[in-house]
């Protein structure tokens with residue numbers, strides 16, 4: 001990465017901001033942040049969309065209900081992307097929550113203890129790497145009944161859960177969580193209102209350790225009626 005002393009002051013993006021304030025971090029750190037940002041933003045969102053397509057494809061009842069909800073959503077409001085129109089798509093919110101729970105796009109988080117920590121009588125010394133196993137929590141049967149089943153309806157009864165943290169938590173909570181959810185909702189809406197699709201047998205998700213479709217996610221797709229925005 002090259003730094004120019006003649007950077008246009010009108011530039012106003014992340015890279016520009018980081019370079020301008022580069023006294024706060026080294027150039028390798030800045031590169032790491034920018035690449036990390038792109039990776040976090042693109043890969044996680046596209047994997048969640050692929051998983052939602054897969055899980056809905058395996059559960060025709062949920063696909064039908066989602067299509068019905070999308071049909072009822074006010075198209076004018078959605079074209080202007082109003083917050084209310086997006087939030088009112090309740091079943092869509094449940095589908096996204098459930099995809100993130102079962103899919104475990106980010107299965108683990110890494111932390112280092114800054115001082116000795118006493119956790120329920122166990123002393124974790126300063127400098128220890130601690131791994132939060134989010135996937136284990138999301139698949140814990142004491143927190144989610146039949147945890148391996150894709151059941152978006154379970155979210156009708158859950159208003160808030162301390163056992164669900166696909167976007168992490170605390171000071172490093174994902175800053176892109178809402179934009180990611182909006183992107184997923186808009187993608188699914190466009191797909192499901194305009195197309196019927198079937199899964200083709202070979203596409204299976206694997207966790208290695210991040211979720212991916214090692215043979216891609218082939219689907220058979222058919223346009224339905226007039227295109228919706």
Ligand code: HEM
Pocket residue numbers: 036037040041042044045048105106109110165166167168169171172173174175176177179180
């Ligand atoms: C479904 C999609 C996404 C998932 C599952 C996801 C998940 C996460 C998780 C679990 C963390 C916390 C990492 C940690 O605590 O160590 C995180 C952090 C972060 N995410 Fe996301 N993310 C998604 C989409 C996005 C998008 C769209 C953006 C940007 C527009 C983004 C930007 C970031 C950034 C910059 C951080 C680091 C925040 C910090 O360290 O202060 N993510 N994400």
